[in-house]
Amino acid sequence: MKKMITVVLVGAGNRADVYASVSLQSPEKMKVVGIVDPDPIRRELMRERYNVPVENCFEDVSEFVKREKFADAVINGTMDHLHVPTSIPVLEKGYDLLLEKPFAVNEAEMERLVEVARKYKNKVVIGHVLRYTDFYRAIKQHVLNGDLGKIISIETCEHVSYHHMAASYVRGKWSSEKICFAPMLLAKSCHDVDILLWMMKETQPTQVVSFGSDFQFGPERKPQGAGTRCMQDCPFVDECIYSAKSNYLAQPRWGQYVWKCLEKNRNLTQEEKAESLRTNNRYGKCVWDFNRDGNVDHQAVMFNFANGATGTFSMIGGCAKPERNIHIVGTLGEIKGTFDDSRYILRKMEPNGSYIGCLETVYDLNVSGDMIGAAGGHGGGDQKLVYDFLDYLSGYEPSVSCATLEDSVISHRAVFKAMESKYNNTIIKI
Numbered sequence: 001m002k003k004m005i006t007v008v009l010v011g012a013g014n015r016a017d018v019y020a021s022v023s024l025q026s027p028e029k030m031k032v033v034g035i036v037d038p039d040p041i042r043r044e045l046m047r048e049r050y051n052v053p054v055e056n057c058f059e060d061v062s063e064f065v066k067r068e069k070f071a072d073a074v075i076n077g078t079m080d081h082l083h084v085p086t087s088i089p090v091l092e093k094g095y096d097l098l099l100e101k102p103f104a105v106n107e108a109e110m111e112r113l114v115e116v117a118r119k120y121k122n123k124v125v126i127g128h129v130l131r132y133t134d135f136y137r138a139i140k141q142h143v144l145n146g147d148l149g150k151i152i153s154i155e156t157c158e159h160v161s162y163h164h165m166a167a168s169y170v171r172g173k174w175s176s177e178k179i180c181f182a183p184m185l186l187a188k189s190c191h192d193v194d195i196l197l198w199m200m201k202e203t204q205p206t207q208v209v210s211f212g213s214d215f216q217f218g219p220e221r222k223p224q225g226a227g228t229r230c231m232q233d234c235p236f237v238d239e240c241i242y243s244a245k246s247n248y249l250a251q252p253r254w255g256q257y258v259w260k261c262l263e264k265n266r267n268l269t270q271e272e273k274a275e276s277l278r279t280n281n282r283y284g285k286c287v288w289d290f291n292r293d294g295n296v297d298h299q300a301v302m303f304n305f306a307n308g309a310t311g312t313f314s315m316i317g318g319c320a321k322p323e324r325n326i327h328i329v330g331t332l333g334e335i336k337g338t339f340d341d342s343r344y345i346l347r348k349m350e351p352n353g354s355y356i357g358c359l360e361t362v363y364d365l366n367v368s369g370d371m372i373g374a375a376g377g378h379g380g381g382d383q384k385l386v387y388d389f390l391d392y393l394s395g396y397e398p399s400v401s402c403a404t405l406e407d408s409v410i411s412h413r414a415v416f417k418a419m420e421s422k423y424n425n426t427i428i429k430i
């Protein structure tokens with residue numbers, strides 16, 4: 001069995017860095033040997049961090065693939081619409097691939113990628129990190145063990161916090177399909193649709209219907225008297241829940257997005273940050289002044305399955321607390337849990353002599369479900385996915401959690417069909 005996997009980062013941004021950091025934790029398992037990124041600042045930052053030779057750094061994938069293959073795999077952390085165009089050349093060159101989600105932004109390019117990966121027989125894993133968390137793995141194990149019997153219904157939901165909503169889907173890189181080519185259901189919740197369909201893997205989704213809208217944002221909902229930039233001319237700067245001052249200056253949660261435009265000056269002072277928000281940083285603009293081009297802030301999706309089971313997923317952006325819930329009801333029992341609390345209840349039907357009712361077992365996994373908590377990003381899912389990818393490349397069978405490309409096609413197709421349903425206001429066959 002091979003011990004060390006060498007990787008090239010294509011798109012040396014936030015996500016590639018998260019995955020690449022496994023090479024610092026476990027240098028005997030993984031080594032970053034190349035970088036492809038058109039941004040010289042990102043390229044140099046990551047080159048220094050991972051000690052990559054200058055001659056292995058490239059501005060463009062086309063330059064990179066001109067070189068003889070010099071690594072086992074590529075980690076592709078480019079933005080959503082670049083996933084397919086930057087992956088096809090590396091697959092053709094024979095690299096295996098860890099590719100961020102959503103791996104494609106429409107059905108046509110999804111099919112193209114699948115065709116190329118089939119032709120060149122590459123191992124391709126998609127960044128569905130939630131599958132690797134202790135919470136979802138444990139629930140999946142109950143499903144596999146048959147603890148619930150046959151699943152009748154599955155309900156899941158994702159609450160996107162108001163500050164995450166603003167940083168990513170209103171002011172941020174995923175605000176509009178015109179910018180990122182992915183509607184919010186795809187960009188944010190392809191993870192959740194993947195989890196739902198992964199739990200239902202014994203059957204297939206056959207129909208979908210979906211509704212959603214933008215309920216809270218857009219210039220027409222801007223509070224009267226609000227300014228154009230929070231820290232420049234807005235009287236509500238100290239009370240608005242979306243104030244750039246409280247969201248970005250007072251605490252660092254979304255810094256990786258907000259200070260990208262100032263990346264060249266390392267170690268920014270608070271005054272430099274404040275000046276940027278007051279003047280030309282898009283995160284300093286009033287949250288209601290963005291044109292989201294019809295992107296939703298909440299969306300509901302309902303699935304029908306081949307065996308008669310049903311499923312629902314609800315994504316709600318702008319909530320007080322980020323939270324993912326799941327409720328699976330089967331013929332022998334049910335599971336209800338909250339990912340962010342890392343806690344679920346298993347209820348089993350229990351006709352026992354004179355007693356009829358249910359037996360409840362509470363599973364407290366004692367892992368921070370916090371997306372950036374002590375367990376690591378996404379409740380520890382980020383790191384576990386990388387270790388699993390390395391094992392897969394070393395010749396081990398794909399784990400239960402492993403989302404291969406073929407596997408991920410199921411949830412991506414379901415999301416594309418859900419969007420078709422929303423746009424056409426009709427039930428769509430999957």
Ligand SMILES: NC(=O)c1ccc[n+]([C@@H]2O[C@H](COP(=O)([O-])OP(=O)(O)OC[C@H]3O[C@@H](n4cnc5c(N)ncnc54)[C@H](O)[C@@H]3O)[C@@H](O)[C@H]2O)c1
Nearest residue numbers: 010011012013014015036037039042077078079080100127
């Ligand atoms: N799995 C998850 O839970 C999760 C979480 C957040 C984001 N994501 C996904 O990860 C991806 C990356 O997000 P991010 O926040 O890290 O983005 P980012 O902007 O930090 O990184 C993208 C990098 O790609 C580089 N780039 C641009 N064009 C390129 C090209 N032609 N070739 C190579 N590199 C190029 C950019 O310069 C940048 O450094 C997105 O698709 C996003 O949806 C996944």
